[in-house]
Amino acid sequence: SAVISQKPSRDICQRGTSLTIQCQVDSQVTMMFWYRQQPGQSLTLIATANQGSEATYESGFVIDKFPISRPNLTFSTLTVSNMSPEDSSIYLCSVVLSGSNYEQYFGPGTRLTVT
Amino acid sequence: QQPVQSPQAVILREGEDAVINCSSSKALYSVHWYRQKHGEAPVFLMILLKGGEQKGHEKISASFNEKKQQSSLYLTASQLSYSGTYFCGTYGSGNTGKLIFGQGTTLQVKP
Numbered sequence: 579s580a581v582i583s584q585k586p587s588r589d590i591c592q593r594g595t596s597l598t599i600q601c602q603v604d605s606q607v608t609m610m611f612w613y614r615q616q617p618g619q620s621l622t623l624i625a626t627a628n629q630g631s632e633a634t635y636e637s638g639f640v641i642d643k644f645p646i647s648r649p650n651l652t653f654s655t656l657t658v659s660n661m662s663p664e665d666s667s668i669y670l671c672s673v674v675l676s677g678s679n680y681e682q683y684f685g686p687g688t689r690l691t692v693t
Numbered sequence: 694q695q696p697v698q699s700p701q702a703v704i705l706r707e708g709e710d711a712v713i714n715c716s717s718s719k720a721l722y723s724v725h726w727y728r729q730k731h732g733e734a735p736v737f738l739m740i741l742l743k744g745g746e747q748k749g750h751e752k753i754s755a756s757f758n759e760k761k762q763q764s765s766l767y768l769t770a771s772q773l774s775y776s777g778t779y780f781c782g783t784y785g786s787g788n789t790g791k792l793i794f795g796q797g798t799t800l801q802v803k804p
C-alpha cells in the first residue's frame with residue numbers, strides 16, 4: 579500500500595469562494611483519481627488526474643467548476659470553485675500504485691462544508 | 694452503469710455469517726471490494742480479476758462469476774470490527790482504473 583495525505587482534512591467555506599485540496603502520495607503511482615462522497619452516499623468519480631495534461635472529467639463534472647492539476651507522479655490538487663451548499667461533501671483522492679493489479683487506495687478525505 | 698448491491702443493510706450477531714452481492718448489467722473485467730467505517734476513508738479489501746476466482750482476506754472471502762456478471766462477498770464468523778459499509782466497484786468500460794461503485798451495504802455486527 580501507500581501513505582496518502584490530503585490537506586486540509588476539513589474546512590468550512592462561504593458560498594462563492596473556492597477551496598483547493600491537495601493530495602500527496604509517498605510512492606510512485608500510475609493513476610490518480612478524485613471522488614466525491616455526499617453524506618450517507620456512495621463514491622462518485624469526479625475525474626482522472628493526468629500527469630502533465632488536462633484531467634479527464636466524468637459526466638456531470640466540468641473543468642471550470644473542478645479544476646485539477648497533477649504536476650508530477652505523486653501530487654495532485656482539486657479546486658472546488660464558486661462553491662454552493664450543494665458542494666458540501668467529502669472529497670477523496672485515490673491512487674493506483676505502479677506495479678499493482680489496479681488496486682486502488684484512498685486518501686483520508688477532505689470534509690467540506692459550504693455555508 | 695452503477696453496479697447493484699444487495700442487501701442494502703444487514704444486522705448480525707458476532708459469529709454469524711453474511712453474504713453481500715454485487716451485480717452488473719455490463720460485462721465485468723474485475724470487481725473490487727472496499728470497507729468504509731464511519732468517518733474514515735474506504736479501505737481496500739480485495740480485487741477479483743478472473744471469472745470464478747475466489748480470494749480471501751482474514752475470514753472474508755469473495756467470488757466472481759464473470760458469466761453471471763456478479764460477485765459475492767462472504768463474511769464468516771463476523772467480528773465487531775467487520776461493522777461498516779461495504780462497497781463493490783467495477784470499471785465502467787475496459788480496464789481503465791476508473792471505478793464505479795455500488796450504492797453500498799451497511800453491515801452492523803452486534804455483541
